Amino acid sequence: KAGVTQTPxxxxxxxxxxxxxxxxxxxxxxxxxxxxxxxxxxxQFLFEYFSETQRNKGNFPGRxxxxxxxxxxxxxxxxxxELGDSALYLCASSSLTSGATDTQYFGPGTRLTVL
Amino acid sequence: AQSVTQLGSHVSVSExxxxxxxxxxxxSVPPYLFWYVQYPNQGLQLLLKYTSAATLVxxxxxxxxxxxxxxxxxHLTKPSAHMSDAAxxxxxxxxxxAGNNRKLIWGLGTSLAVNP
Numbered sequence: 001k002a003g004v005t006q007t008p009x010x011x012x013x014x015x016x017x018x019x020x021x022x023x024x025x026x027x028x029x030x031x032x033x034x035x036x037x038x039x040x041x042x043x044q045f046l047f048e049y050f051s052e053t054q055r056n057k058g059n060f061p062g063r064x065x066x067x068x069x070x071x072x073x074x075x076x077x078x079x080x081x082e083l084g085d086s087a088l089y090l091c092a093s094s095s096l097t098s099g100a101t102d103t104q105y106f107g108p109g110t111r112l113t114v115l
Numbered sequence: 116a117q118s119v120t121q122l123g124s125h126v127s128v129s130e131x132x133x134x135x136x137x138x139x140x141x142x143s144v145p146p147y148l149f150w151y152v153q154y155p156n157q158g159l160q161l162l163l164k165y166t167s168a169a170t171l172v173x174x175x176x177x178x179x180x181x182x183x184x185x186x187x188x189x190h191l192t193k194p195s196a197h198m199s200d201a202a203x204x205x206x207x208x209x210x211x212x213a214g215n216n217r218k219l220i221w222g223l224g225t226s227l228a229v230n231p
Contacts, residue, residue: 004158033218043205043221056218090158101147101166104219106158 004107018079025093032074037088086114117142121222134193138206148189153203201229
């Protein structure tokens with residue numbers, strides 16, 4: 001079974017631009033979560049989608065948004081990029097068959113650099 | 116509110132030595148606990164998880180962790196370190212309560228270096 005894939009792997013943008021990142025979950029997984037990883041803040045939860053609906057949301061400004069499609073693929077969008085948005089963005093999928101003990105399977109991440 | 120503290124942002128051991136990575140959690144409800152490993156330029160991979168079935172949990176690559184409720188700890192150990200164990204290790208907690216708030220709360224990570 002193919003793992004979680006994220007595209008693109010690397011991205012360089014300038015301040016004020018907008019960016020869209022894509023995530024394809026493991027086949028059969030309907031839950032997709034997004035995380036931002038930075039050296040200073042560690043892993044921070046952005047949001048979780050299940051069946052095209054946002055179930056949970058972290059403490060990020062409205063510039064960060066996401067969506068999920070009917071095939072469970074997910075995208076996240078960051079508008080009006082700031083230097084502080086430079087980070088590794090990780091996507092994780094899970095099957096939600098085990099409830100709170102579900103394992104999240106991570107993709108390799110998208111490294112975003114904002115200049 | 117839940118939280119995770121990983122003691123020691125950097126740990127260095129010699130090849131063949133015991134690996135001990137510390138994780139303490141705070142949770143008002145029975146927690147579910149996870150250890151993940153991240154190799155350079157890769158995503159996170161699950162090492163093991165505590166689901167209340169057994170307090171001593173065995174994971175992949177020879178790692179294990181023991182849930183100690185009295186100490187609110189879930190330390191990760193491996194009897195003998197291998198060079199390939201050099202990576203970043205993350206401890207995470209998730210609420211076992213009902214409802215939709217099932218997000219993982221993460222520690223800041225511990226970077227493990229293994230010296231030859």
